[in-house]
Amino acid sequence: MPEFFTVARVEEVPEGQARVYQVAGREIAVFNLRGDFHALDNICPHRGGPLGEGFISGSEVTCPWHAWSFDIKTGAYTFDPELAVQTFEVRIQNGEIQVAL
Numbered sequence: 001m002p003e004f005f006t007v008a009r010v011e012e013v014p015e016g017q018a019r020v021y022q023v024a025g026r027e028i029a030v031f032n033l034r035g036d037f038h039a040l041d042n043i044c045p046h047r048g049g050p051l052g053e054g055f056i057s058g059s060e061v062t063c064p065w066h067a068w069s070f071d072i073k074t075g076a077y078t079f080d081p082e083l084a085v086q087t088f089e090v091r092i093q094n095g096e097i098q099v100a101l
Ligand code: FES
Pocket: 044, 045, 046, 047, 048, 049, 063, 064, 065, 066, 067, 068
């Protein structure tokens, strides 16, 4: 059963941006897409680049190392959806972003 961890307050992740948090020993990138929060493993499945530092366009993030792009909502790699980065459930409670691991 996943457990929810509080990572930040909603105002700490501005719209159209991401922040990276250590959660239960993992690096998790939290994205704010027009007020909807999503969480991905921060580690790019290609060579380990930091997806939370990637370029965000629409609902995609492009890895800053070699430009692989992923759907922020599903984690799917744009050119091969079966190669996905792990996603995590997010909920907002009392203005806090909580991520389930
Ligand atoms: S490490 Fe992310 S595209 Fe290469």
